[in-house]
Amino acid sequence: MKSLSNILITLVAVTLSLTVHARNNGEERGRPVLPTHVNAKWQQECSGCHLAFPPGLLPAASWRKLMSGLDQHFGTNAALGEPDTVAITEFLVKNASNRWSANTAPLRITESHWYKSRHSELSTAIWKRASVKSHSNCAACHTGADKGVFDEHRVRIPR
């Protein structure tokens, strides 16, 4: 009897994990998205034009690809010196998503399945507001974004 309930529990657990897996097609952000200790260069250099996006939001392969193409970074030459590039890449790769099982490596966080599924209920009008403007502007709504906090309790959608 006991072994039967064990089997049942295992079955439920496996089904649940498969459901989560299926929901985001294996493109799941890591936990935590931001380690307790962050690299100072990452903080300084990556926050020049946008929020320093936490490493756990993308898999290691994405970060490697992104960091090796900084001279063509979404329309801007954002190339850094060799030592900074190496140090920042190391930090990003080491703390990349630990729950990304898909064989994909998007360059844009907004192309990932976890991102799309979590933002699907928002109307297009919200994104057009001057206070939001861009999908890369996490901090417009996620008040704890700079600390790597993206949970719903800290979301305030601006007017």
Added chain:
Amino acid sequence: MKKNKNKTAWLAGLALALPLYAGANPIQDSYRAAAKQENPAFKDFSAAAGRKLYTTKVGELACASCHTDSPMLEGKHAKTNKVILPMAPAANPKRLTDAANVEKWFKRNCNDVLKRACTAQEKGDFMAYLLSR
């Protein structure tokens, strides 16, 4: 006693020299040296020329597109909406104090706005404008 006198003379000299130095910026000085190399007829940097550069639009962007019409004000990145702190040292004392940082942003933003590198003359003019605010 003699030592004290020397010290007084040195301090007096420093007090005299400091106001003269107050307007100078060592980063701008290095651009001055480079500008002389670029152009033997180089005279000085001009805040007016810097202002002109600040508002010059090539394609879609001018410096003012992200930094607003005044470098004394907080700006916003034209694409990402990220807040940009004021560029003029009078409004933000951290500006124009780190040579590598200044050079990094000239390299990046001249390329973004003008689609080319800035000359030493342009960099010095731009700094003259920011320092004049």
